[in-house]
Amino acid sequence: MSTITFDTMLIILGGVLLLGILWIYLLTKQRQKFKQLIDFAIEGLIISHKGCVVEINAQALKLFGGTDKEEILGKSMFKFIAPESKELVQQQSEKSHTEMYECMLLRKNGTSFPALVRGSDMISFGKKMRVSAVIDLSELKEAQYALQALNDNLEMQVQTQIEKNRQQEMMLFQQSRHAQMGEMISMIAHQWRQPLNVLSLLAQNIVFKYKLHKLDDTVLDEFKEDSMRQILQMSKTIDDFRDFFKPDKAIKIFDVKQQLFHAVEMVKPIVASHGIELTFNAEDNLKIESFPNEFGQSIINILNNAKDVLLESCGDHTKQIIVEAKRGENLDIVVSIEDNGGGIDEIVMPYIFEPYFSTKGAQHGTGLGLYMTKIIVEEHMHGRISVENTPEGARFQIVLRGLE
Structure with a gap:
């Protein structure tokens, strides 16, 4: 049996010591690289073992309001969780891997902040470690609150403006x-x-x-x-x-021809007294479901406008107003009112339906007749109204959705 000399033992011990030093050196280098790696992450990273913090990166230290890692290392993870979120975090920590979830965390000074957290287990040097990634939601939440406040304020402004418009329309x-x-x-x-x-x-x-x-x-x-x-x-x-x-308070089914006839008969004595011929032609069975009186009033507004234009027109020609109603494409009903008063000035045409716009002067017109007609036809009756010049005058056209 051979014996190991003292020199040999020294050589072996020296080799073991050298290997130990080399191993420590490698571990130190590896740990430094690991720290550099986690410090490079934009998320706050926390590594824990059995619920205690063993390593954090610079971003996590900043999130928790620390200036030195030693203030955080070795402490329980739950010390940095707000009371209202401890149960949630406890449930999530029991899972080996979790998706992102939102909770409230605590800074070193005791203030809380909203955060997104994601956790996963890992084995390092034979130990079970927990890696948690944390994102601070404070700025995002503040932006959301500001946006919500802006939306609430905008909605309030919109409602206020709608109410103003409604009051103006009522006026x-x-x-x-x-x-x-x-x-x-x-x-x-x-x-x-x-x-x-x-x-x-x-x-x-x-x-x-x-x-x-x-x-x-x-x-x-x-x-x-x-x-x-x-x-x-x-x-x-x-x-x-x-x-x-x-004023109409309820929608009714009515005959367009009959309602037009009533409107024409009411206006006819006035226009006849001024030497204006009023002709009326309409097809039968033109029925719509809407407000009959408002429809009739809109027709009278247009007829009165045509009468005023004809009274201002020059020449010895026979002054005429022609009212017609017929079936258009599909179920549309087309009502046209045409005069031979020379037409509408192209400069005036874009403003013909504007409120308070009148070419008759303040003593002869309010400038509301055609505006209210447009409101009645387009907003109350969901139809369309337009005006165009003809070779002899102007033609107003109303298109409404009829019934079968």
């Missing part, structure tokens, strides 16, 4: 109603002129009969019947105009 409707009341009184006056003349003649006749001593029961009965007939006609005129100008 314009009210002003338009006042103008329509004036037009209605004018129309009633024209309708009443003839029965009033008849009543005047009847009154003069009864006085004449009285002076001639020819006033008897027969004459009085005839006077009563004739007078009541004229009075009833005048009363009916008021009812017709009142019902026609009454």
Whole structure:
């Protein structure tokens, strides 16, 4: 049995020591490279063993408000978790690998911040380690809160503006109603002129009969019947105009031809008194589901506009307004109102439907008639209205969706 000399033992021990030093050197180098690697990550990285922090990178140190890693190393991970998130983090830590989840963490000074965390187990030097990646959501949350506040403020501003527009539209409707009341009184006056003349003649006749001593029961009965007939006609005129100008509160199915006829009959005495011919042609069975009175009012607005244009036009030609209604493509119903008043100036054309725009002057027009017509047709009846010049004048066209 050979014996190991003292020199040999020294050589072996020296070799073992050298290997140990080399191993420590390699481990140190490896650890330095590992630190450089994790410090290079943009996420905060925390390495823990049995719930205690064994290594963190510079980004994680910054997230937790530390200035030296020694302030964090060796401490429990749960010391840096906000109370409301401890149960969630505990559940997630029991999994070998977790997807990103949101929780509240604590800085060194005790303040909390929202964070995205993702964890995964790993084996290093025979030990089970936990690597956790942390992203600070503070700036993102602040941006979200600011954006939400901006959206809330914007929504409030939008609602405020909508309310202002609604109030303005109600005011314009009210002003338009006042103008329509004036037009209605004018129309009633024209309708009443003839029965009033008849009543005047009847009154003069009864006085004449009285002076001639020819006033008897027969004459009085005839006077009563004739007078009541004229009075009833005048009363009916008021009812017709009142019902026609009454605001619609419910959508109804109505016949376009019939409603156009009513509108034309109301305007005809006025235009006829100015020597204007009013012609009306319409196909049968043109039915739509909408607001009949508002539709009729919009037609009267256009007819009054055509009348005013014709009164201002020069020349000895016969002044005419033609109202037509027919079936268009598919289920569309097309209503056109055309005059021979020379047309609309191309400069004026883009503003014809603008509120308060009028070429008649403040004493003769409010500038609301055509604007309210556009509102009624496009917003209330979901139709289209347009105007174009013809060789002799202008043509307004309304397109509405009809019923089968």
